[in-house]
Amino acid sequence: MKKTIAHTSIKSLYTLALAEGEGVGTAYEYYAKRLVLRPWLPTISPVKRLLIAGLPEKYGASLDYLLLAEELGATAVIADDRPAALAKFQASWAEARQVSWLTAVQPDLLLVHDMAEMAEVTGPFDLAISNEVIQRLAAADRPMYVQRQWEMATAVALFCPNAANPDHAAHSGLDTLRLSDLLSLSPPHLLTRSGFIDMPPFPTGVSRSAEQRVQAESGAFEALVMWGLGYFARLERWLPTAVRRQKSHIIYALIGH
Numbered sequence: 001m002k003k004t005i006a007h008t009s010i011k012s013l014y015t016l017a018l019a020e021g022e023g024v025g026t027a028y029e030y031y032a033k034r035l036v037l038r039p040w041l042p043t044i045s046p047v048k049r050l051l052i053a054g055l056p057e058k059y060g061a062s063l064d065y066l067l068l069a070e071e072l073g074a075t076a077v078i079a080d081d082r083p084a085a086l087a088k089f090q091a092s093w094a095e096a097r098q099v100s101w102l103t104a105v106q107p108d109l110l111l112v113h114d115m116a117e118m119a120e121v122t123g124p125f126d127l128a129i130s131n132e133v134i135q136r137l138a139a140a141d142r143p144m145y146v147q148r149q150w151e152m153a154t155a156v157a158l159f160c161p162n163a164a165n166p167d168h169a170a171h172s173g174l175d176t177l178r179l180s181d182l183l184s185l186s187p188p189h190l191l192t193r194s195g196f197i198d199m200p201p202f203p204t205g206v207s208r209s210a211e212q213r214v215q216a217e218s219g220a221f222e223a224l225v226m227w228g229l230g231y232f233a234r235l236e237r238w239l240p241t242a243v244r245r246q247k248s249h250i251i252y253a254l255i256g257h
Helices: 010-019 024-043 063-072 083-098 139-152 166-172 179-184 210-218 220-238 241-247
Strands: 049-053 075-080 108-111 127-131 155-161 191-197 250-256
Touching: 010 024, 010 063, 010 083, 010 220, 024 063, 024 155, 024 191, 024 220, 024 250, 049 063, 049 139, 063 075, 063 083, 063 127, 075 083, 083 108, 127 139, 139 155, 155 166, 179 191, 179 250, 191 241
Parallel strands: 049 075, 049 127, 075 108, 127 155
Antiparallel strands: 155 250, 191 250
């Protein structure tokens, strides 16, 4: 029987976001991605070996993907070409373990020379997944990055910043891709799902102090707000495509046999 994942509440995922030094926006993003992944995972081979193909360029440490590995009972390999990013991941993971999260998974961390080639990574994998990675690569290297994952894994999930939302791009400082550009890198006959997600109903660029973020974890009002955000995230897919294209923070492509 294939293992699946729960949606998990935004308030629960907020614990992971705090461990990464992030806030509600990151917890909302994690929830939005899980809404996409949950119905798709049963359509691919059981995930026993997971490749996290690069860590985020700037925000967070992809602890949500480590949670995914733990839930699926999969081993995890994390590859990145930046020692600082791997160190950030280790520190965030240690913070999560301090509050009894992610204690049942032990990932292998690999420093690679070239993110597109990932020559140091040995397959096979059942799933390769990444967030906020492909946009930081040179345009000429992006096809190789996707192809390399497809050579090693039977399914690939790509998430990256949405170029059709200039406000988010301006505030985040990240490079971006249009959905058409992302899809052009994917084998068209193997592309199973794609679209726009992650459009929290609060202004881009809102920031809070570390103390405020910690207080939000236990506040009753904040818990109510996060509960409401969970319902809003579920409603995103019912909004007109034009709205999602302009307001979503993330585009995605899911590739599988």
